[in-house]
Amino acid sequence: MRRYATAAALVLALAFPLAAPESYYLSFASRIFVYALAATSLNLALGYGGMISFGHAAFVGTGAYVSSIFLAEGVASAWIGWPAAVAAAALAALVIGAVSLRTRGVYFIMITLAFAQMMYFLVNSMKAYGGDEGLTLPARASAGLGVDLGSDAVFYYVALAALACAVYGLHRLAHSRFGRVIQAIRENEARAEAIGFPVYRLKLACFVIAGAAGGLAGVLLASHGKYVNPNVLHWTQSGTLMVMVILGGVGRLWGGAVGATAYLGLEDLVANHRVEWIASVFPNYQQHASLGVGAVLLAIVLFAPQGIAGAFARGRRA
């Protein structure tokens, strides 16, 4: 059943650009894929590894900025800039994780937040690369091999492929030796250590993989809008990613993707589709899309704590 649903979703996603070439919604769908990738990467650390990182934007931002800096410096090839950006995000996760994972609970949340905010202020002060105004890119990176990343349809497929690889990778990882241990550590960290697992190193590895995948999302995010600014590293961005994961389902394979789709879809619905009867009571409601998102989040936490993906899985079993 799940297999058919996945295949159907994939076919729909593959066919979508044929139905709506070069449209607003093609770009919007690409944006959803990119955020879905970012949320999926956070879900690996947060949902599978039990590491409540409030600084995931640091890795998304590292990927976005490093890839953009390569372009700004005239290195147009995606084959150089993109891997370098992902490696930089992995390195950032290694350093931040190595320090943060020595703490637990609320201290871990706070220290990851603090690191991300430090990086936010760091890029804010990088005057050579736009400072607080951000960096506008002349064009997307070039991939060669006859692939024109500048085309929105091609970019759409690249983002879709990245997301599909991430979800499949997460599926493989979750059932591997590593994935089993990571989930065991989430369940009972002390006992995992007491049966002989090097808990700290395993968590750090998980954090680095999540950071690298978040970096790839950042690369695509900057590439998508041909623009990057420090807000990509702001703590609210980390919060948005967390909200997506909670909406979709913490520790669920499709949690990140479902959550990102629901969040961005809802935001778009409120902002671009005026409902007259609501507007007659709250004239400015469309400027407060986050209020709607907040209400939905509240409902999810109260009535479907396993998230949207979790609620579906439960419904099928029942």
Added chain:
Amino acid sequence: MLELSNVSKRFGGVVATDGVALDVRRGEVHALIGPNGAGKTTLIAQIAGDLSCDSGAIMFEGADVTRAPQHERVRSGLARSYQITSIFRRFSVLDNLALAVQARSGSSFSFWRPVAAEPALANEARALAAQIGLAGREEAGAATLAHGEQRALEVGLALATRPKLVLLDEPLAGMGPEESQAMIALVERVRSEVAVLLVEHDMDAVFRLADRVSVLVSGRVIATGLPAAIRADAGVRKAYLGESAAA
């Protein structure tokens, strides 16, 4: 094979263990008894590596493990079980045991190949489940087990690491008479392969199982010896046995 010298731990002003000297020999069941608050669980945690030592040294198999992280001690053959059941509650019995098997066989930095493709892990976990009396319960979620079964799994997780010395912290805690007998029988079965340091309040079990007994009072070992000698020791009777007999 295990030798403690002058091991101490204080929590603020409270001295939990105070210059403990203790040795456990190969092949023996060594019981550690003492009144509540004597520091038994603290000492187990220090030996296993859950807690650090403020002073003293812990030698295991001739190597100084005083500062070794817990997972390294486990790999060298020193594993523990907990007084308060600590299992992977959302995992099945089989997955609990398979995890412990995985911890000591091969690398866990394997990201792609499914665990399901390694029947060796599940097979050994199945054998362990049978050994601890949970045959037929392999697919049950750990959280759904009865108390006695959870205690068996608790001890099973420690045994699954294939230790040379296992530290059992009150394995009979909260058990009924039948479950207790099953646990005692389990210790009897494994004692030929693994040395045991047993913390236990059930004196029947202690005197049935132990080759030697040490008595811990206020963080200090006040006596070590054969069960019969400990039973007869006036100081021990005063500090502990008489007290519990009166209660």
